[in-house]
Amino acid sequence: MREDLHTEWKEARSSLPKSLFDTVCAFLNTDGGTVYLGLSDDGSVTGVDPDAVPRLKREIADTSNNPQKIDPPYLLFPKEEKREGKSIIVLHVPLSSQIHRHKGEIYLRSEDGDYRVKGTHQLAGLLNRKLGIFPEQTPLPAFSMKDLRPELFERARELMRARNQKHPWLPLSDTELLHVAGLHAESSTPASPVLTLAAVLLFGNDLAIQRAAPAYKFDCLLRRRNIDRYDDRIMIRTNLIDAYDLMMGFVEKHLNDPFYLEGDMSISLRERIFREAISNIIAHRDYRNASPGRLLIYEDRVILDNPSTQYFHQPITPRNLASHPKNPSICKFMIQLGRFDELGSGVINIHKYLPAYADGAQPLFEDTSEGFRLTLPLRIASGKRDSDPVTPQVTGEVTGKVTGEVTGEVADEVRKLLDVLSPKPLTRAEAQDALRLAGQANFRDRYLVPALEAGLIERTIPDKPTSRLQKYRLTEKGRQTLKAER
DSSP states (O other): OOOBTTEEEEOOSSSOOTTHHHHHHHHHHTTOEEEEETBOTTSOBOOOOTTTHHHHHHHHHHHHTOTTTEESOOOOOOEEEEETTEEEEEEEEOOOSSOOEETTEEEEEETTEEEEOOSHHHHHHHHHHHHHHOGGGOEETTOOGGGBOHHHHHHHHHHHHHHOTTOTTTTSOHHHHHHHTTOBOTTOBTTBOOEEHHHHHHHBOHHHHHHHOTTOOEEEEEESSOSSSOSEEEEEOSOHHHHHHHHHHHHHHHSOOOOOEETTEEOOHHHHHHHHHHHHHHHHOOTTSSSOEEEEEESSEEEEEEOOOOOOSSOBOTTTOOOOOSOHHHHHHHHHHTSSOSTTHHHHHHHHHHHHHTTTOOOEEEEOSSOEEEEEEOSSOOSOOTTSOOOOOOOEEESSSOOSOOTTHHHHHHHHHHHHHSSSOBOHHHHHHHTTOOOHHHHIIIIIHHHHHTTSEEESSTTOTTOTTOOEEEOHHHHHHHHHHO
């Protein structure tokens, strides 16, 4: 191994080298790469003080996510490794769809190292190259903040706060949040920001999304009995924050979640697997392509596929994995929300947990000329058998919420909610946790709202429906309904 376009060695005994983030920016702006801290210029292992490793890893993560240092920020995940018995820190830096600055300077990578961008011709060339690779950065000058939904910004902050009470993005205004997340076009100014396609896909109202990406759609189909058509279906055309919840809700509805202990802790195998699987199809979708992204549930397998540009030319495994998200800005933002884990975690975690979920089954990740495809065999359980009742055929289209009548299913879901509320009133989060549901939109649309509209439950603070102290309890009608069902 030697230093080259994608590899950099730096000594770092007990502190970070001053040039580290010049190199990080150069890798983000050029083709990605790996920084090895604890190696000298000739490649010999000098090591990092083991006692300093946790602090240095934390400094790297904090600095990479600080817009005063890296603009726009890009959260990185350093790892400790052992070489020749010594600790080193390995930092994988992907190619980013934005242009990043360190202390106001733009850096690029060459075989000879890092260099500053000088002149508008170099900047224009860099901009055009990134737009060609990453259409999520397409500027949309005809769109403005009026096309975005303010409540989605608040939801995003709630999710960030749940992960980190001191998240550096929490105090930012909506416009500032878009800037640090890299959702403004490079040519924009603070006074008149130009939104990118990624910004509209994450925060846009449904009309704006259809104007910006007319072909955008995720199609979720259950095909157990009717293989040619479907037993249940939702089509999702709404923002990606809600789309993630709705796809997770479809999985929760149709796939079981067997009891599983990891060490002495019970975890949800279904959530670990499908959280990563759904993250993958959102991350790798070509949002200009007319073909839909799909989530297909069969009796013996689940298939998730997406139109995208091919990068790998062989099945993707943990051994040959090289992180190359097609929509890095969207990925980066979803990581901040806790919806995605670090880039590349999907392949690793699905290979880890699917064998426990499906009797030794192995996933197949493929990046083909037609697009990205993930096949998850289900050797033991898909949640229902031929003897189970099947949802009547539904063609529901999801925009802001699920539409279409799902006969028989809502009542069953409402009954489950009544059960968990019967001992005592619960908050929305407590009730959702009791039902083991990951998707907030799914819980709201299929459980909470139908129960409220039917008069089976009520708010404990009816005059302040959005109060942080709000809880939900059974009404007399709800208690009688639950008693009759039992």
